[in-house]
Amino acid sequence: MKTAGKIALRAERRRDVPVIHQVVQAAFGRAAEADLVDALRRGGGLALSAVATIDGRVIGHVAFSPVTIGAGNGSTPGLALAPAAVDPEFQGRGIGSRLIGWALDECRRQGHRLVVVLGHPRLYHRFGFRDAESCGILSPFPVPPEVFMVLELVQGAMRGCAGEVRYRPELSR
Numbered sequence: 784m785k786t787a788g789k790i791a792l793r794a795e796r797r798r799d800v801p802v803i804h805q806v807v808q809a810a811f812g813r814a815a816e817a818d819l820v821d822a823l824r825r826g827g828g829l830a831l832s833a834v835a836t837i838d839g840r841v842i843g844h845v846a847f848s849p850v851t852i853g854a855g856n857g858s859t860p861g862l863a864l865a866p867a868a869v870d871p872e873f874q875g876r877g878i879g880s881r882l883i884g885w886a887l888d889e890c891r892r893q894g895h896r897l898v899v900v901l902g903h904p905r906l907y908h909r910f911g912f913r914d915a916e917s918c919g920i921l922s923p924f925p926v927p928p929e930v931f932m933v934l935e936l937v938q939g940a941m942r943g944c945a946g947e948v949r950y951r952p953e954l955s956r
């Protein structure tokens with residue numbers, strides 16, 4: 784475990800792109816999620832791509848892409864948080880939580896209202912994410928209900944919102 788340096792949280796910059804790829808690949812131990820981030824970026828599908836840096840070096844990353852919930856005229860726009868990654872050397876020290884917290888605030892500042900995530904409940908409950916299925920919001924993927932969660936960035940954003948979540952094609956594959 785590395786000793787603490789100065790941590791900063793911010794939106795990605797162009798020069799971060801190769802390092803983000805490395806961090807995401809290292810966190811997941813394979814290239815699939817890093818390739819996914821690159822594909823989203825290429826396709827204009829990154830609503831927010833945020834990094835954590837330590838002494839200026841990128842060590843964490845989180846991506847948000849647009850989704851719609853429900854079908855037809857009554858569908859509701861939102862964001863999907865995926866993937867989140869912290870360099871294995873720096874995991875378990877609160878950096879992922881700080882980055883995700885900052886990024887959710889940034890999404891709210893940008894006017895987004897709703898976020899869905901497929902992830903570890905222990906990590907996401909601290910931000911107020913809750914079981915999506917019990918709110919009528921359904922995952923298109925066959926996953927245990929407790930790992931599919933939703934967060935209102937704005938109170939009341941879930942009102943009248945129900946149905947299956949439609950992800951970007953890069954994430955649906």
Ligand SMILES: CC(C)(COP(=O)(O)OP(=O)(O)OC[C@H]1O[C@@H](n2cnc3c(N)ncnc32)[C@H](O)[C@@H]1OP(=O)(O)O)[C@@H](O)C(=O)NCCC(=O)NCCS
Nearest residue numbers: 810811866867868869874875876877878879880903905906
């Ligand atoms: C998930 C991840 C981004 C969290 O970043 P981090 O800096 O390690 O997280 P934090 O130190 O802020 O810890 C957040 C909490 O999440 C929990 N958590 C993290 N990874 C977890 C896992 N794989 N299973 C269960 N809980 C997990 C931690 O136990 C911690 O809870 P605690 O504070 O109650 O102990 C990071 O661990 C990572 O990159 N993991 C590998 C890739 C991955 O699984 N990404 C998530 C899927 S999108």
